[in-house]
Amino acid sequence: MRIHIGADHAALEAKTALITHLRDAGHEVTDHGPFVYDAEDDYPVFCLRAAEAVAADPASLGFVLGGSGNGEQMAANKVEGVRAALCYNPELAELAREHNDARVCSIGGRFTTPEKSLAIADTFVATPFSGVERHARRIAMLDHYEASGELPELPESAR
Numbered sequence: 001m002r003i004h005i006g007a008d009h010a011a012l013e014a015k016t017a018l019i020t021h022l023r024d025a026g027h028e029v030t031d032h033g034p035f036v037y038d039a040e041d042d043y044p045v046f047c048l049r050a051a052e053a054v055a056a057d058p059a060s061l062g063f064v065l066g067g068s069g070n071g072e073q074m075a076a077n078k079v080e081g082v083r084a085a086l087c088y089n090p091e092l093a094e095l096a097r098e099h100n101d102a103r104v105c106s107i108g109g110r111f112t113t114p115e116k117s118l119a120i121a122d123t124f125v126a127t128p129f130s131g132v133e134r135h136a137r138r139i140a141m142l143d144h145y146e147a148s149g150e151l152p153e154l155p156e157s158a159r
Helices: 009-024 043-056 070-077 090-100 114-126 133-148
Strands: 002-006 028-031 060-066 084-086 104-108
Touching (some): 009 028, 009 060, 043 070, 060 070, 060 114, 070 084, 084 090, 104 114
Parallel strands (some): 002 028, 002 060, 060 104, 084 104
């Protein structure tokens, strides 16, 4: 599996450990930075690059890491075609892939132990999208909105 990773200073160590772990598992990992510790770096610089690489390569997945994971997830979700999910346990990673076909996983380095981060990553990479019709339908609504700006129709019961 091709995997793209971006982070910020708050998750530099977590990013390095994750890259080693994923490469040891046989994955092709591209590190989008940062490459040195800089307490003043900005997560969008690295996370947007990782998310753009995932969007450009439909067979890949990505990880964005930061202090909380919130800003990193928001940055990744600004890239057209990317669905990024903030995951703080393996169960959320599994649901993000199975139900939402998330292709980018965001992890908060200050709130997730190194062991749990690796378990989240393993689960995210190993779990396929279920393809269940209701999940595919919901994703199609999001994709349509992203492309057109048109809201989905309200169901009859909400009119």
